[in-house]
Amino acid sequence: MELNEFQQARLSRDPRFDGVFYVAVKTTGIFCRPICPANAPKEQNVEYFQTANEALVSGYRPCLRCRPESAPFSPAWNGTQTTVQRALNIIHEQGFHDLKLSELAERLGITDRYLRKLFVEKLGVSPKHYVQHQQVLFAKSLLHQTHMPIQDVAFASGFNNVRRFNDSFKKITTKTPSEVRKHPVSDAPIRLQLNYQPPFDWQHWHDFVDFRKIEGMEHVGSSSYGRTFYWPSDSGYIKGRFNAVHRPDKQGFNVSIVIDDAKQLYSVVQKIRQVFDLNANVGVINKALQSSGISEHNLSAGIRIPSCWSVFEAGVRAILGQQVSVKAATNLLNQLVEQLGDKEVVNGIEYRWFPTPQQLAKSRLLFLKIPEARKQTLIRLAKFCIDNPDTDPEQWLELKGIGPWTVEYAKMRGQSNTDIWLDTDLGIKKALDIFPLIEPAKASPWRTYLTFNMWNML
Structure with missing residues (x-):
């Protein structure tokens, strides 16, 4: 973004730029979201940062009114297949408990030193400081919005003890957790x-x-x-x-x-964000879709990826959806959950859980009226996921009965991969017959949104 774009977005409080940059006020030492309702400061007193981490490192405190920790995380380069993006995905999916940066670097296939260099280059902070800032910002959000005790907030934010949490929190925000807390402690x-x-x-x-x-x-x-x-x-x-x-x-x-x-709360919150695709940078995505040939009339602005909770669930949905209608596949899924999933009644409401790989692998699936070959494919997938809990759907191609469409669908709805183009899908083929001038390659790395938009155009 150019300086004048920062200025215009700040002065107009444009919500489309929420999470894209932050506004720091030199006279108060506070940084805000561009949508902050406070009186706009003079331009000479303003400094702009692309991430909250950069503002924190520069000595600014988060605003208690607009709460920068609540801004959507959507830097301009989000969605590209960079090493930093992969590192952030691992950090936010795994959470902060037992996170070792040496193991993170090893998973990425790089050295600790190179990982630090990339983080400083892209985010302005080291991996260690990035994690610490995320912990404190998440804790601040919990203190501001929930009734959780400070000890539970500390553990949920990845700290192993309250003393270390208090020290880190005050060092970064200049306030103690008690001073930030908004609601009294309760079991709410x-x-x-x-x-x-x-x-x-x-x-x-x-x-x-x-x-x-x-x-x-x-x-x-x-x-x-x-x-x-x-x-x-x-x-x-x-x-x-x-x-x-x-x-x-x-x-x-x-x-x-x-x-x-509650120790798993941070990772669960990030997964909920993924389910709704809340980190999508809509402006960047829409420009890419229009460049592919979609007219403004046919563009579904704000379209999001409806993600499943897990890659395994997405894989099961895809397998049961092979060669049958969506309605028929949904009926099969309901039977699967009814027969194999856990159940619990709370306040008169029955809740059901999607079967774990272990639960599915133990069943012969006799209750499903589908070909035996497809039942065996489901069982093979479940056993594979038990042995490979961090599985990449690309590896599923080794399993009999699983082809490219199933893998791509699982990556799209299970991993929220932004660049999936289902060119073999019948709906996509039909849409391309109607709109032959669309060039999917020009929408990369946002072709998943093009896929959903094309389905929407039928």
Whole structure:
């Protein structure tokens, strides 16, 4: 962005730039989101940063009014297949507990020294400082929005003890956790507001998911979505569920979360963000789609990737969807969850959980009226995921019964991969017959949004 773009976005409080940059005020030592409702400072007193980390490192404190920690995370280069992006994905998916930077570098196939160099170059901070800042910013969000005790906030933010948490928090924000806390401690459910850059095409997201929902596992309302989930932990899996209410007036979702272990809260929140694709940089994506040949009339501005909770779930959905209608596949999924998934009644409501790979692998799937070959494909996938919990869907091609379409679909809805182009899909072929001038290659690395947009144009 050019300086005049920063200035215009700040003065107009343009929500499309929320999370793209931050405004630091030299006279107060505070940094804000560009949508902050406070009186706009004079330009000579302003400094701009592309990330909250850079503002923190430069000595600025986060604003208590607009709460920069709540801004959507969407830097301009987000979505490209860079080493830094891969590192951030691992950090945010794994969370902060037991995170070793040496192991992170090894997973990326680079040295610790080169990893530090890349982080400083792209984010302005070392990996260690980046993680610490994310911990503190997440803790600040919990202190501001929830009723959680400080000890629980510390553990949920990845700190092993409260003393270290207090020291780090005060060092970065200049305030103690007690001074930032807004609500009294209670047993109230965890409630957070998760923001995005508008526009958000809620109707498209809602309709896509509603047509494929699994009863008891997913709850879809006119302006809300909730579901149950498992999350890996030291003891195997923990259970949880969430409900999110869309608030377009706040450019976000009000989310309530129930989880067995608060230590996993950060990773779960990031996964919820992925489910709704809240980190999408809409402006960048729309430009790419228009460059591919989609007219402004046919462009579904704010279209998002409706993600499944896990790659395994996305793979099962794809396999059951082979050569049958969406409605038929959804019926099969409901049978699968009904027969194999855990159930729990809470306040008179029955909740169901999607089967784990272990639960599916133990079954012969006799209740499913599908070819035996397809049943065996499901069982092979489950066993493979048990042996390879961090599996890449590309590896599934080694399994009999799984082809490129299934893998691409799992990457699209299980990993929220932004650059999936389902050129073998019948719907896409039909759309290209109607709109032959569209050039998919020009939409890269955002071809997943092109895929959904093309389906939407039929």
